[in-house]
Amino acid sequence: MIEAVIFDLDNTLVDFSLLKKQAVMGGVKAMLEAGLRADADTVYRRIFEIYEEKGWEYQTVFDDVIMEFHGCSSHKFLAAAIIGYKKSREAALNPYPGVYATLIALMKKGLKLAVVSDAPGREAWLRLYQLNFHHLFDVVVTHSDSGEFKPSPKPFKLALDHLGSRPEACVMVGDWAERDMIGAKNLGMVTVFARYGDIFNTRDHGADYEIARVDEILDIVAQLNGDPV
Secondary structure: OOOEEEEOOEOOOEOHHHHHHHHHHHHHHHHHHOOOOOOHHHHHHHHHHHHHHHOOOOOOHHHHHHHHHHOOOOHHHHHHHHHHHHHHHHHHOOEOOOHHHHHHHHHHOOOEEEEEOOOOHHHHHHHHHHOOOOOOOOEEEOHHHHOOOOOOHHHHHHHHHHHOOOHHHEEEEEOOHHHHHHHHHHOOOEEEEEHHHOOOOOOOOOOOEEEOOOOHHHHHHHHHHOOOO
């Protein structure tokens, strides 16, 4: 009997890839408008090279590119970048179609809801509050809480402990096979691969189920619990 559904956050509930791209471009344009002499596309590409090296939540990426392209630090350019980034990020932060309605439908079925995310706690909660999702989840576990990235069992176990649920009574929904699916499956959870959020063109995700839209999780839960679909 399924009693809880655990979601990854980025690229499962929200289109984080699109958000990041638009936010970075907003920061880049703001720096150039403030007087940074550089090519926008070159700076944009360099930022994502740094993200690939140091992680997508790396907090001083603008400091790094200002130093590279300007030759020294600049509070003026940094302030422009931060404001431009935040304005563009807020405009781009939207849930995938059907997410809110799906979460409400799961709650009405009496299911507990959780988030297990590799994002830092502050950033994860900022996204949840801006989306007005913060009140929908019984449990939120971030990298700041566990200190380990998925597929480590620690973040999943923290969520299960707080939910008071056994692994086999929980469904994990995520977009990253190597982290979300493997980590949850190793503990005995039912796994659902969010194909709509896959940025790696994953072929073999190893999950029990695959969904092309988030609301398809409702049919899977109904099937597992023997409810009318």
